[in-house]
Amino acid sequence: MQLNQVIIAHKAGDTLSQQWAQKSADQLEALGCDVLMGPSGARDNPYPVFLASASQQIDCALVLGGDGTALAAARHLAPAGIPILAVNVGGHLGFLTESLEELQQQTSVWQRLLDDRFAVQRRMMLQAAVFAGNRHHLEPVSDRYLALNEMCVKPASADRMITSILEIEIDGEVVDQYQGDGLIVSTPTGSTCYTVAANGPILHPGMEAITVTPICPLSLSSRAIVLPPGCVVSIWPLADQELTTKLWMDGVLGTSIWPGHRVDIRMAECQASFIILREDYSYYKTLREKLQWAGARIRYTNNHRN
Template sequence: MQLNQVIIAHKAGDSLSKSWAEKCARQLESRNCRVLMGPSGPQDNPYPVFLASSTQPIDMALVLGGDGTALSAARNLAADRIPILAVNVGGNLGFLTESFDVFKDSEKVWDRLASDLYAIQRRMMLQAQVFEGNSSNLDPVSDRFFALNEICVKPASADRMITSILEMEIDGEVVDQYQGDGLIIATPTGSTAYTVAANGPIVHDGMQAITVTPICPMSLSSRPIVLPAGSVVSIWPLADYELNTKLWTDSVLGTSIWPGQRVDVRMAEYRAKFIILRENYSYYQTLREKLQWAGARIRYSNNHRDN
């Protein structure tokens, strides 16, 4: 990998990630690398400015923070196929990030990247658009919204909890109507995020699939479903008299959805690219560590494994 121009995004409001961003910027600039640096957070999106002001191809984005910072980078950079090195500096769970332990000797990291001693993990993403009327109308009334974890359709109100009534079509066929707190349409990456909290399935992030999980449905028959990645999931808000239905992307508000409109969710045409530095990377180890799987209370030794 060439390191001629690099984005450095640090978690907004976090002094530790900012200080590391400044340190990394000095190191890279000493290697004749142009650095575009700024904070990333709910009120700060530096990527449109970075992309518009770049005078040459961007080789990499260094993202210092937690999963939310990494998700924002993926939504904004995947279309330009910019690889992301996400490091857990000031974050919490860190499902999508490299451990700080493998990054703290950052000068060695630049040497590794320049020598191509890393792996690239490509993660499926989703895109959503709002349309008027049935599936024969293909003229969108909104921008495209992208998500690495999930697209969520659920109401939002400042003064009370709203129950939503949503109808779901898959590839133009009505599948079910859901009454409850909303629907989560997730990628395999997002299956260990909001989806798993709503009792949805965990799907290996090496797969291409779409999961649909009801949030607190008012029917025991409303169950999660796993779909082929080529499916188009259409969501219609019904009986929304107070116009509270919203489209959320990776927990960030996208737009409002009115009755008579539908949201079409499908696999995005490109995938997010994450740089992996760990030589012993294991998806199952990540599950064990991040979800704190304990298994049975009594542990039995497996003496048969070595026979």
């Protein structure tokens, strides 16, 4: 990998993340690299400016924060094919990030990138758009939205909790109507986030699959379903008299969905690319540590391995 121009995005409002961003920028500039640096957060989106102001090809992005910061980077950088080195600085669980220990050997990190001594993990994403019209003639009425974890269709109200009624089609065939708090359409990456909290399945991120999981459905028969990656999931809001149904992407508001509108969700044309520095990287180790499975705390001797 070349390091001619690099993005550095740090978690907005986090002092430690900002300090490491400046330290990294100084190291990269000493190597002759052009650095584009700025905060990323709920009210800060530096990526359009980064992409518009780049004087040459962007080689990679160093993203300092937690999973939310990494998700924002993936949504904006995946279409451009820019690999992301996400490091957990000021984050919480850190499913998508490298540990800060990897960055503390900074000179070694940049040399490893220059020498191509790293792995790249590509992860499936979802794209969504809202359409209006009848079944035989639909017109797009929104932009394309991207998500690495999940798309979620659920209502939002400032003064009360609203039950939504959503009809779902898969490849044009009506599957069910869900009454509850909403629907999650997830990637394998997102299966360990909102989906698993809603009692959905955990899928290995190396897979390509789409999971549809109802949120607190008012029916014991409503269950999560796992679909092939080529499926198109269409969701119609029904009985939405208060006009509260929204489309959310990775927990960020995308757009409102009005009665008569339909949101189509499918596998995205682009993938997120994450740089892996850990030589002992293991997805299962991540599950054990981040989800604090009982097997990670209870140790029995397994003599059968010998």
